[in-house]
Amino acid sequence: MDEKTTGSWLIHHTQRLQRAEYLPGYDRIYIAGKAGILLSAISADKASELSRERVNALATASKITPLELPGLLTKLQERELIDQTANGVSVLGVTTQAATLMHTARLFAISDPTPIENAALALAEAASQAPLDYNEALQIGDEHKLTKTLAQQAISESSDVGFVDVESLSGGQQLFFNGNLFRRDNTEKIKRVLDSLGSADQRLLNDATTQLQQRGCIEVTEIRRMLGDALFEKIMSVGLFDINVVSNPQEETGFVTLPSAFSKFSTSTVDDAFDLAKAFVSSITYGMTKSPSHRGRIDFVAALIRTLIRGEPIGPVPAIAQDYRILEVKGVVQVKDGAKNGRKGPMMWLLKREVGELALQVIMQGDASEQSLDALPSAAVSRYRGPEENQQIVRKKQVKESPTVTNDILRVLRTTGAR
Known part of the structure; x- marks a missing residue:
């Protein structure tokens, strides 16, 4: 390595x-x-x-x-x-x-x-x-x-x-994998997963994948509705899709992204090892969809991110002091009072340019528009839980309910050759 x-x-x-x-x-x-x-x-x-x-x-x-x-x-x-x-x-x-x-x-x-x-x-x-x-x-x-x-x-x-x-198979056999299985060039692996499913499930998974490619990220309940509970649990338990969760004192909301979306130069295992770009996207999309204009609604997200990437501040607007706290505590941005165009208030600077560049790539490659994230929380985001932790939660639930539900996927990945 x-x-x-x-x-x-x-x-x-x-x-x-x-x-x-x-x-x-x-x-x-x-x-x-x-x-x-x-x-x-x-x-x-x-x-x-x-x-x-x-x-x-x-x-x-x-x-x-x-x-x-x-x-x-x-x-x-x-x-x-x-x-x-x-x-x-x-x-x-x-x-x-x-x-x-x-x-x-x-x-x-x-x-x-x-x-x-x-x-x-x-x-x-x-x-x-x-x-x-x-x-x-x-x-x-x-x-x-x-x-x-x-x-x-x-x-x-x-x-x-x-x-x-670890997944236990019949005859006492075991297969070992982890949630990074689909964070590399994953076209061949996804094809193997599709081949392991019935025709109806193949069609559902293809439709969901196409939607994610077009929209960047989709609220969890919509993906579950598209796939059905059984296929959703199977797909999530092996990490084919990522669940990102943002939360605040009022509620917790998840949305789904493709694992390979956060890959810039090599794999998202390396490029976003600290989940900073995922947290950035979750916070920015909240500003796009829920924040009213007087608080600082984001109407031109690409222009906003490019401003930050250039090293220029955004603001001043009240929302900056509330909606980006998770990025502050992760050291991605710095928020302090400032003045611009005759206005005073909270302003934000990007401290990690490459995180903004990776987030911009995800947003621009997938149409992260208002309709794609219209269910994000209506209060400031104060916590982010990344895909790996969420996959562990799904797997614990899946193992308890049905130990063999993902066997077919893992077996076909294991037995069809090239890595």
């Missing part, structure tokens, strides 16, 4: 470890991943200096505790990625998410990782290309010089904590 891919899996695995009980043996993954998450939160397009208060706030939003923060900052300083002063933190030349992933991988590499940690990363990468049977998973352990017992332990722990998903 190259450094960017390794870094993306470190972030992925760290997010899984954060949601699980403490699992000894994966500390180097966890520390490197946490350092990468922190670096992503505090970095911007240009070298920047942040106050201690802002660093603490961004760390808290990234689920980094006050106990963890000093050690992570020290590690970043030792790598000359930041400089610490009594008043704050300066980020030194880390201006892209790709660079953040590469530095995350390097932090891991110099931490003397264990063979079982390296195997856990390799297993996830292999399972994202095509489902693996148990013997193939064991072979990955062998390639990393693990004994059979340790290889079995790595497989068991990887499936337990969610580094990979």
